[in-house]
Amino acid sequence: MSAGAIGQAHPRLEGREKVTGTARYAMEYPVDGVTYGWVVPAAVVRGRITHIDTTEALASPGVLAVVHHGNAPRLATTPGPNLWLLQDPAVHYRGQYVAVVVATTLEAAREGAQLVRIEYDAGPHTTVLTDDHPGLYKPDHVNPAYPTDTAEGDFDAGYAAAQVRVDATYRTPAYHNNPMEPHATTAQWTDGRLLVHDSNQGATSVRATLAELFDVPRESVRVIAEHVGGGFGSKGYAKPAVVLAALAARHVDRPVKLALTRQQIFGPIGYRTPTIQRVRLAADTDGRLTAISHDSISQTSQILEYTESVAVYTRSMYAAPHRRTTHRVTRLDVPTPFWMRAPGECPGAYALESAMDELAVATGIDPVELRIRNDTEIDPDQGAPFTSRNLVACLREGAQRFGWADRNPTPRSRREGRFLIGSGVAGSAYPSQSVPASARITARPDGGFLVQINATDIGTGARTALWLVAADALQVPPERIEIRIGDSELPAAPVAGASMGTSSWSWAVIRAGEALRGKLRDGVPPDAEVSAEVDTSAELNAQARKPKFTYGAQFVEVRVDTTTGEIRLNRMLGVFTAGRIVNPTTARSQLIGGMTMGVSMALHEGGLFDERYGDWVNHDLGTYHITACADVESIEAYWLDERDDELNAAGVKGIGEVGIVGAAAAVANAVYHATGVRIRDLPIQLDKLIGTSALA
Amino acid sequence: MKPFRYHRPADVADAVAVLAAEPQAAYLAGGTNLVDLMKLGVQRPDVLVDVNRLPLDTVEELPDGGLRIGATVRNSHLAAHPTVRRDYPVLTRALLAAASGQLRNMATTGGxxxxxxxxxxxxxxxxxxNKRDPGSGCAALHGVNRDLAVLDWSEQCVATNPSDMAVALAVLDAVVEVHDTDGVRDVPLADLYRSPGAHPERETTLARGALITAVRLPALPAARRSTYLKARDRxxxxFAAGSVAAVLDLDGDVIRDVRLAYGALAHRPWRAYRAEQELRGHPFSPELVARAADAELAEARPLSENGFKLPLTRSITVRVLSGLAGRAQS
Known part of the structure; x- marks a missing residue:
């Protein structure tokens, strides 16, 4: 491959369309005769619908139908209970979508939804996670397929014998995915064929699920997701909006547009489970870890087991002879938790990287140095060498850029006017995986090329990145290439998630480029179109499994206002190693986006739950705070050159998630350093500091 | 959404007449709150009477040195008005502490x-x-109430007034001009809001259908030394976790006059008369201010999650008055 396009900063190909509003999202495709669906949420937590009175709704102007379990088209059960929608009267959690009102306008549908009268037979519920919940059990695996518990050596003995010990419990609240574009679908049935424009992270899998649910051949379903306004995992596979829109469209025999409101996405589309995490670290006085344990407690729903892989991060991050990780989960009358940016690693790293900071304090060793001392070239979990691990380089480079050497390690040692200033550090890591993909490239007689792959650009810049990859694979300037993604008619490709999109898709694009060049005479356009299509399954399956991770180190400086307890970020800096960086422009966005989301987790976000209602009470962006631009005064992301030939064809590692991993711990550690008080339940807000010794 | 009719009145009298005739009508100004509540089904008017084009969008300087602010003057315009910035900095700061730039461009003084x-x-x-649906109960009393009232709440309602601007107007002794079918009358801001009591659905003393047409600020030279401080989660x-508006008039070291009001504590902007009384006529000291704030908060009854508002309010009172007194806070 020539080293031309990859590594050159390039704006998004669709940037102009996006900023001028012409890029079409799922709800924005003009469709003749379209109708609008509006969801009705369940008003009880657990029970059964005993009666639905649709009289008033159906009499409301413009309302065409109220679709519910009593009249909805039947679905196949196999895709799972989360998509078993409008099929039976059972209510498993508050807010469950129990009916869809279809009307000729959006406003009429919304009003109709207000007029549906539903009676329930409701029972008692249990909705709050506690560390002694009687329903806690050991699941068979944790998301997606990791072992539930691991153990090596003798943790209890190692811990008991240690010179220095840390035993701390950390709590995180529910976090809610809030992509700017809500879950939304335009669904049309024509002669038994289903066409959906849907906001999702992977149209290939959504097509397969829809075909199964509606019992039609895959060829009869087409899913288009040309532009997607964020997903963060919540749109990782077919979700309720697309199923409800397709159900409603079939019921009324007209196209249906259905978007969930901001209020409706807090819960039913998935959220990051609350966690209770106990971390115990033991070390010698030099800070070398001798024992590590991480015990996670989280929740799932009554209908589906999803166990957040909270302690998996701890299995590979730092070495120690005695190690143990466990996961326990309990079924509650709540919506099923689901993927949210770095599921598992994000909450897990908050706890472990906080505990490492506590160990640094306990041993009197600088927290950067402590992490360097506990670095390992062998993955403690798999017992094999990492293909590349440059955590130490990230820590050193970050410390140097941040000015860490000037830091007085004593908490509360820096006061400027009414502010206490503190700084903190954390490590970051996220697995770098690839999965099979296929791609087709066509050479055109005019010298141009068409690249086709059902990748999804959820705002990450994937389209542009693959375009640059294709240019190098074809050894032509990128301007000669047209790229099409986001359509299930294109060669099948995996979801934009788990930081494996670019690595998986680029692999297929590169191999397709190589195959095509083999069919062409050097540099000469063909007389007629020539195509090559590849599938990387065989090559991927033949690849030896080795531990592969993206790494980072994050540094944060906060100021705490002693008169209010307000915590503000002075600056944040991250250094990462992620193999080759395809497009610096969008890579930087990915990294600082993840870091900012970690700040949000540390200082702002959190579902506020009311047990009586079995529901969150903050379910809009006015009451569920996410970090605002004004909260991020200075943020910098850097990466170090890294060449790793054991990864994938392009030599890339994923960067979608690593930015959020460890970020919250870096913030929390900085708050500790500023105030001398360790807050172990997020978010850290002013009410946890004002009136306490932290500000005295 | 519930279908509604839209009416653009010819003048104030027309607007008031429509509201008087329609049992379920609402005035539409900036729409930054009403439209959200309509989407949520919290407010379901039959008619919107759009007052945006009424000639209520000017700021006039009054002969006595005061200011008359039209009801549809946008928050952003009011904040930037040179006279407001010079003579009533507390008001500019309160306005700019609120919402976002986009919302301030739409939100009006009356709204x-x-x-x-x-x-x-x-x-x-x-x-x-109970405020939305009288008799249904107050879920917040024993629910998620971190942001809610500590003063003057009732078993029926623990809501707070969310406005920053109103807290500033409280220390400025603003007067609200109100039109109804009987004509125009003045309502001092101090008399505009009700305590929640048994009827939290009644938030103001205005008659149904009354239209705020202007807010008058009396001349208050001391207000040149005034400010607003808002503590918030981001x-x-x-919205404020705690806020304070203050005017301070010192004669040497002695507090000749002081005006204090708090946001985020009660169903109304909370003018701290008691604290003012404790301070007036005494030599300034941060310790005295802390005691005065404590006196004001003596009647406070924190809910399960909002006890932090008491130390927060005390602390920001000391900070703000120390700042106005020209003293760096220790």
């Missing part, structure tokens, strides 16, 4: 005064709220 509480239960029709676009 800001009449915005509804952001109590999460009020905004959610699936949960109990740096912008957040």
């Amino acid at each position: 800001n005064l009449l915005q509804r509480t952001r109590c999460p239960y009020f905004q959610d029709t699936s949960k109990a709220c 740096a912008s676009f957040a």
Whole structure:
């Protein structure tokens, strides 16, 4: 491959369309005769619908139908209970979508939804996670397929014998995915064929699920997701909006547009489970870890087991002879938790990287140095060498850029006017995986090329990145290439998630480029179109499994206002190693986006739950705070050159998630350093500091 | 959404007449709160009377040195007005501490005064709220109430008034001009809001259909030394966790006059008369200010999650008055 396009900063190909509003999202495709669906949420937590009175709704102007379990088209059960929608009267959690009102306008549908009268037979519920919940059990695996518990050596003995010990419990609240574009679908049935424009992270899998649910051949379903306004995992596979829109469209025999409101996405589309995490670290006085344990407690729903892989991060991050990780989960009358940016690693790293900071304090060793001392070239979990691990380089480079050497390690040692200033550090890591993909490239007689792959650009810049990859694979300037993604008619490709999109898709694009060049005479356009299509399954399956991770180190400086307890970020800096960086422009966005989301987790976000209602009470962006631009005064992301030939064809590692991993711990550690008080339940807000010794 | 009719009145009298004739009508100004509540089903008017084009969008300097602010003057315009910035900095700061730039460009003076509480239960029709649905109960009293009242709440309602602007107007002794079918009358801001009591659905003393047409600020030379401080969970676009508006007039070291009002504590902007009384006529000291704030908060009854508001309010009172007194806080 020539080293031309990859590594050159390039704006998004669709940037102009996006900023001028012409890029079409799922709800924005003009469709003749379209109708609008509006969801009705369940008003009880657990029970059964005993009666639905649709009289008033159906009499409301413009309302065409109220679709519910009593009249909805039947679905196949196999895709799972989360998509078993409008099929039976059972209510498993508050807010469950129990009916869809279809009307000729959006406003009429919304009003109709207000007029549906539903009676329930409701029972008692249990909705709050506690560390002694009687329903806690050991699941068979944790998301997606990791072992539930691991153990090596003798943790209890190692811990008991240690010179220095840390035993701390950390709590995180529910976090809610809030992509700017809500879950939304335009669904049309024509002669038994289903066409959906849907906001999702992977149209290939959504097509397969829809075909199964509606019992039609895959060829009869087409899913288009040309532009997607964020997903963060919540749109990782077919979700309720697309199923409800397709159900409603079939019921009324007209196209249906259905978007969930901001209020409706807090819960039913998935959220990051609350966690209770106990971390115990033991070390010698030099800070070398001798024992590590991480015990996670989280929740799932009554209908589906999803166990957040909270302690998996701890299995590979730092070495120690005695190690143990466990996961326990309990079924509650709540919506099923689901993927949210770095599921598992994000909450897990908050706890472990906080505990490492506590160990640094306990041993009197600088927290950067402590992490360097506990670095390992062998993955403690798999017992094999990492293909590349440059955590130490990230820590050193970050410390140097941040000015860490000037830091007085004593908490509360820096006061400027009414502010206490503190700084903190954390490590970051996220697995770098690839999965099979296929791609087709066509050479055109005019010298141009068409690249086709059902990748999804959820705002990450994937389209542009693959375009640059294709240019190098074809050894032509990128301007000669047209790229099409986001359509299930294109060669099948995996979801934009788990930081494996670019690595998986680029692999297929590169191999397709190589195959095509083999069919062409050097540099000469063909007389007629020539195509090559590849599938990387065989090559991927033949690849030896080795531990592969993206790494980072994050540094944060906060100021705490002693008169209010307000915590503000002075600056944040991250250094990462992620193999080759395809497009610096969008890579930087990915990294600082993840870091900012970690700040949000540390200082702002959190579902506020009311047990009586079995529901969150903050379910809009006015009451569920996410970090605002004004909260991020200075943020910098850097990466170090890294060449790793054991990864994938392009030599890339994923960067979608690593930015959020460890970020919250870096913030929390900085708050500790500023105030001398360790807050172990997020978010850290002013009410946890004002009136306490932290500000005295 | 419930279908509604839209009426653009010819003048104030027309607007007032429509409201008087229609049992379920609402005035539409900036729409930054009302439209949200309509989407949520919290407010379901039959008619919107759009007052945006009424000639109420000017700021006039009055002969006595005061200011008359039209009801549809946008928050952003009011904040930037040179006279406001010079003579009533507390008002500019309160306005700029609120919402976001986009919202301030739309939100009006009259609308800001009449915005509804952001109590999460009020905004959610699936949960109990006496303010929204009288008799349904107050879910917040023993629920999620971190942001809610510590003063003057009732068993029926623990909501807070969300306005920053109104807190500043409280220390300025603003007067609200109100039109109804009987004509125009003056309502001192101090008399505009009700305590929640047994009827939290009644938030103001205005008769149904009354239209705020202007807010008058009396001349107050001392207000040149005034400010507003808001503590909040994020740096912008957040309602107050605690806020204080203050005017301080010193004669040497002695407090000749002081005016204090708090946001985020009660169903109304909370003018701290008691604290003012404790301070007036005494030599300034931060310790005295802390004692005065404590005296004001003596009647406070914190809810399960909002006890932090007491030390917060005390602390920001000391900070603000120390700042106005020209003293760096220790």
